[in-house]
Amino acid sequence: MKIIYSLFLFLSINLFSQEIYDLEYYFGEDYKNFNENIPKPSDFLLNGKEVGSSHVSHDRLIQYMYALANASKRIDIENRGFSYEGRPLVLLTITSEKNHDKLLKFKRSHIDYLDGKSDNKSSNFYSRPVVIYQGYSIHGNEPSGSNAAMLYAYYLASSNSDDVKNQLNNSIILLDPSLNPDGLQRFANWVNTNKSQNLNSDSNDREFNEHWPRGRTNHYWFDMNRDWLPAQLPESKVRIKTFQDWYPNVLTDHHEMGTNSTFFYQPGIPSRVNPLTPKKNQELTAKIGKYHESILSENGSFFYSEEDYDDFYYGKGSTYPDINGGIGILFEQGSSRGHLQESINGNISFPFTIKNQLLTSISTLEASVDLKKELFDYQREFFNSKKHNKNEFLIVGDQHDRSKLYHFHEILKTHNITTKKLDEDKIVNGIKFKKNNSFLIPKDQRNSRLLSAMINNQTSFKDSLFYDVSAWSFLHSFNLEHTFIKSNEKFNEFNFSKPVGSIISKSDYAYVFHWNDYYSPKALYKLLSHGLNIKVSTDKFTIENNNFGYGSILVPVSNQNKSINEINNIIEEISNETGVDFYGFNTSKTNGIDLGSNDFKKINLPKIGLIVGDGVSSYDAGEIWHLMDTRYEIPITKLKYNSLAKIDLSKYNTLIFVNGSYGNKNTIEKLKNWVKNGGNLIGFRNATKWLDSNDFIKLDFIENTSVPKDVKFIDKNKFYGAQLTSGAIFNVKLDLSHPVNYGYYKEDLSIFRNTNIYLKNDKLSFNNPIKYSKENSLVSGYISKLNYKSILNSRPFVSSRLNKGRVNVFTDNTNFRAFWYGTNKLMINTIFFGKLM
Numbered sequence: 001m002k003i004i005y006s007l008f009l010f011l012s013i014n015l016f017s018q019e020i021y022d023l024e025y026y027f028g029e030d031y032k033n034f035n036e037n038i039p040k041p042s043d044f045l046l047n048g049k050e051v052g053s054s055h056v057s058h059d060r061l062i063q064y065m066y067a068l069a070n071a072s073k074r075i076d077i078e079n080r081g082f083s084y085e086g087r088p089l090v091l092l093t094i095t096s097e098k099n100h101d102k103l104l105k106f107k108r109s110h111i112d113y114l115d116g117k118s119d120n121k122s123s124n125f126y127s128r129p130v131v132i133y134q135g136y137s138i139h140g141n142e143p144s145g146s147n148a149a150m151l152y153a154y155y156l157a158s159s160n161s162d163d164v165k166n167q168l169n170n171s172i173i174l175l176d177p178s179l180n181p182d183g184l185q186r187f188a189n190w191v192n193t194n195k196s197q198n199l200n201s202d203s204n205d206r207e208f209n210e211h212w213p214r215g216r217t218n219h220y221w222f223d224m225n226r227d228w229l230p231a232q233l234p235e236s237k238v239r240i241k242t243f244q245d246w247y248p249n250v251l252t253d254h255h256e257m258g259t260n261s262t263f264f265y266q267p268g269i270p271s272r273v274n275p276l277t278p279k280k281n282q283e284l285t286a287k288i289g290k291y292h293e294s295i296l297s298e299n300g301s302f303f304y305s306e307e308d309y310d311d312f313y314y315g316k317g318s319t320y321p322d323i324n325g326g327i328g329i330l331f332e333q334g335s336s337r338g339h340l341q342e343s344i345n346g347n348i349s350f351p352f353t354i355k356n357q358l359l360t361s362i363s364t365l366e367a368s369v370d371l372k373k374e375l376f377d378y379q380r381e382f383f384n385s386k387k388h389n390k391n392e393f394l395i396v397g398d399q400h401d402r403s404k405l406y407h408f409h410e411i412l413k414t415h416n417i418t419t420k421k422l423d424e425d426k427i428v429n430g431i432k433f434k435k436n437n438s439f440l441i442p443k444d445q446r447n448s449r450l451l452s453a454m455i456n457n458q459t460s461f462k463d464s465l466f467y468d469v470s471a472w473s474f475l476h477s478f479n480l481e482h483t484f485i486k487s488n489e490k491f492n493e494f495n496f497s498k499p500v501g502s503i504i505s506k507s508d509y510a511y512v513f514h515w516n517d518y519y520s521p522k523a524l525y526k527l528l529s530h531g532l533n534i535k536v537s538t539d540k541f542t543i544e545n546n547n548f549g550y551g552s553i554l555v556p557v558s559n560q561n562k563s564i565n566e567i568n569n570i571i572e573e574i575s576n577e578t579g580v581d582f583y584g585f586n587t588s589k590t591n592g593i594d595l596g597s598n599d600f601k602k603i604n605l606p607k608i609g610l611i612v613g614d615g616v617s618s619y620d621a622g623e624i625w626h627l628m629d630t631r632y633e634i635p636i637t638k639l640k641y642n643s644l645a646k647i648d649l650s651k652y653n654t655l656i657f658v659n660g661s662y663g664n665k666n667t668i669e670k671l672k673n674w675v676k677n678g679g680n681l682i683g684f685r686n687a688t689k690w691l692d693s694n695d696f697i698k699l700d701f702i703e704n705t706s707v708p709k710d711v712k713f714i715d716k717n718k719f720y721g722a723q724l725t726s727g728a729i730f731n732v733k734l735d736l737s738h739p740v741n742y743g744y745y746k747e748d749l750s751i752f753r754n755t756n757i758y759l760k761n762d763k764l765s766f767n768n769p770i771k772y773s774k775e776n777s778l779v780s781g782y783i784s785k786l787n788y789k790s791i792l793n794s795r796p797f798v799s800s801r802l803n804k805g806r807v808n809v810f811t812d813n814t815n816f817r818a819f820w821y822g823t824n825k826l827m828i829n830t831i832f833f834g835k836l837m
């Protein structure tokens with residue numbers, strides 16, 4: 001037995017010729033004093049070896065965390081929900097055993113202190129535990145965080161040192177071991193299946209080069225670390241709830257960056273901090289940074305700070321806390337991606353990356369406990385320094401779209417922002433607010449600063465470089481009517497339940513519904529998929545005192561392949577489910593086009609293909625997949641560009657090409673024939689250039705190049721960076737009679753763009769149904785002067801015929817990150833009504 005064992009050991013050292021990564025590697029001698037009754041991570045890893053020898057799958061990670069919570073009285077575990085793929089979204093609450101009995105009390109007093117209900121003179125103010133939220137690997141293919149989370153939780157459960165005991169007495173740690181379970185699982189599977197027994201560090205190896213769409217994103221290919229503010233994804237919703245339940249003093253977000261980089265911790269670039277963030281926030285971030293500095297230096301790890309990343313967009317994990325009275329900290333570890341990879345700093349091993357994440361988890365805890373008093377004072381000041389007038393309110397509404405308004409309200413609720421009920425219709429500053437389609441948001445409330453950050457418009461900046469978008473106002477992404485109001489009235493709390501539609505008046509002749517509601521496309525698709533003959537109005541009409549706008553949908557009850565009863569049942573079900581109201585009429589006669597008019601056009605059932613795969617922006621494609629699947633419930637087939645040559649395109653009447661690079665001459669000819677035979681092709685962002693250069697459509701681009709004058713070599717990147725339009729909001733004017741704009745009732749619309757592609761306006765005015773405003777087009781965000789000049793003469797949408805088919809292009813992103821509800825209808829209109837354009 002002994003011989004076999006030593007032989008095995010001999011072989012393993014020679015075969016794998018790698019360092020031994022055991023608990024001593026991670027914890028030094030300390031691990032010898034750990035509580036032996038606590039299970040080790042290695043007991044739960046597939047190969048029985050220590051963390052870092054393989055990539056933990058989410059399943060195993062969860063198994064281990066439950067086992068830890070079982071074995072340790074310091075740890076509670078709860079499941080807060082499920083990812084899209086059904087993985088649990090767990091949270092560990094870690095503190096000393098005696099604190100666990102008082103958790104609810106601590107939570108309550110923590111909130112009372114925020115609200116100024118108890119004063120800071122009482123001894124309890126400083127003696128309570130500091131609250132720390134530590135989250136890992138929100139990008140699934142940045143796995144050192146989640147792997148380190150196992151070691152960190154193990155350390156907190158098992159260490160007997162006086163320091164750790166003191167830290168546990170003085171802190172409540174909310175440990176979120178995997179912020180993106182589906183991404184982590186996808187990546188772990190990739191990297192473990194491509195690992196060689198003899199670790200191969202050649203960066204060309206398949207191990208380091210993931211398949212599209214890679215593990216960074218969640219199930220629908222969203223960047224989860226942009227969703228802290230929009231909160232549209234289940235993973236984000238639960239963590240914002242945890243955040244808003246606790247108001248952590250410190251929140252950390254563990255990431256990875258390029259393999260040739262070392263380690264980064266915040267503060268980020270000072271000139272790029274959002275001006276709404278207090279100065280003291282960055283000072284405290286730097287103070288905490290001292291602890292990372294010393295622990296990394298002691299362990300021989302190189303690092304940098306203040307030279308990269310920023311705290312501007314509040315939808316990131318390291319920035320969201322900054323507008324909520326806490327300190328958000330970003331960590332970025334140079335990635336080994338796989339198990340061992342060559343880099344300019346020598347071979348970088350997975351365990352090394354894990355160790356740095358573990359060390360900075362520990363230094364965060366040390367710093368937070370040491371700086372507890374300052375963190376409490378800062379938080380108290382944050383919530384109590386700005387006093388608002390109790391009579392000031394933001395009033396919001398949409399006259400025709402209750403569903404969209406409901407979703408906006410949902411976001412406010414997620415962020416703990418309170419709302420009030422409007423008891424009667426009001427006209428404020430010339431804007432009409434209907435009591436059932438509006439509500440009030442008091443400015444005087446705990447999260448008033450967060451509210452400001454969600455609706456703020458900014459058009460001048462200290463720095464013209466942005467790590468992410470420069471604008472995100474929710475009032476504009478939802479295209480809501482809004483203004484401020486002062487009132488002494490006492491308004492009641494507002495509760496918004498999901499709108500349910502109804503049959504307003506029953507008919508066995510015909511139904512009509514408005515196209516304004518957010519879910520009207522869902523209703524239309526369901527009707528079409530029942531095989532019903534449906535038409536759309538290309539003009540306005542009034543019937544029995546009901547005004548119907550362009551794009552209203554007509555459902556004849558007679559002359560269908562179903563009985564009157566069946567149709568009424570279908571409509572009742574659909575209206576309940578979608579929130580859309582159906583109006584029944586017993587005559588074709590209207591004031592305007594009659595229901596039997598030729599100006600009602602037949603609509604076909606869309607059969608949609610979405611082009612995905614190598615070269616395609618997975619974000620842009622994922623946004624459409626998510627929109628159609630989870631909201632409209634319209635099936636789309638995800639087609640790989642490379643397989644288009646082999647498949648029968650006649651199965652589809654609509655194909656969508658998002659931002660991407662597409663090639664292959666034979667496929668292009670096949671696609672063009674498909675359009676010529678009646679296909680409806682929709683292109684976004686840089687797909688417009690590809691469609692133009694391959695003669696699908698003839699476009700006139702405004703080219704502008706900025707030539708550097710007096711720009712020094714060192715400022716080269718800054719110069720080019722300042723020409724980017726990384727995400728800003730613009731005002732456009734709509735021709736409401738054009739099918740692309742059906743369902744809109746105002747000529748003004750806010751639109752989001754993150755490209756520098758500018759399409760010249762056509763000489764024929766009706767070919768410019770959407771135009772950037774000639775003046776004050778910029779609503780919020782950064783655009784360079786030169787680009788701004790181009791935008792004033794351009795249009796974001798062109799529709800053009802190609803034989804029997806149609807090509808529709810958008811330069812802007814109408815589906816951005818699932819929170820641009822206000823422009824979702826533009827794309828859906830090109831799908832349903834493309835033929836009418």
Ligand SMILES: [Zn+2]
Pocket residue numbers: 139142255256
């Ligand atoms: Zn990341």
